[in-house]
Amino acid sequence: EVQLLESGGGLVQPGGSLRLSCTASGFTFGSHAMSWVRQAPGKGLEWVSGISTRGGSTFYADSVKGRFTISRDNSKYTLNLQMNSLRAEDTAVYYCAREVVGGDFTDYCDHWGQGALVTVSS
């Protein structure tokens, strides 16, 4: 059974930093690209960042580019998201998600963790 467990969420002041982690199990972690998707309170889903199987390619939404850094450690089955210069609008539940490649070479998420709440407030 695929399992994804996020950790590291919490309360941080504007301008501060936070590091989220996601521990995977139940599948060969290094065979899948991974993503972070967030959901602000009462709002919809927003794709935030993605990383290729070996970590050589990383992708970011314009809203977080230059502030967030995604990384992975395949030996530890762990995905990370380093979030710097946090803003109030970054307040959200952050989901870790496993990616698969669709028939038209579209990457999509087929399994999601339960999420970690990040609150940016003074």
Add this chain to the structure above:
Amino acid sequence: SYELTQPPSVSVSPGQTARITCSGDALPSKYAYWYQQKSGQAPVLVIYEDNKRPSGIPERLSGSSSGTMATLTISGAQVEDEADYYCYSTDSSGNDRVFGGGTKLTVL
């Protein structure tokens, strides 16, 4: 940036058919994917590649796509189908990854 447009809400009575639409300019060349999110829970993939169901998803949920519109159909909707539904796809280059704004399905 690329956008997918969904109606904010759809309401049906139990046993009726619910249809949730998702429109986007790149849908003629890109697959649509659908996620179900029940209150307080993580999203669950219910349809991939326009019309395929992952294992464990009830047959009453189906997907279709024509032109710039994809549709999630719930035949014989049940109370347990009440949830927010999100479509997902990319622009024609595959670089802009987008969720629709979400549709709240009410079954009562």
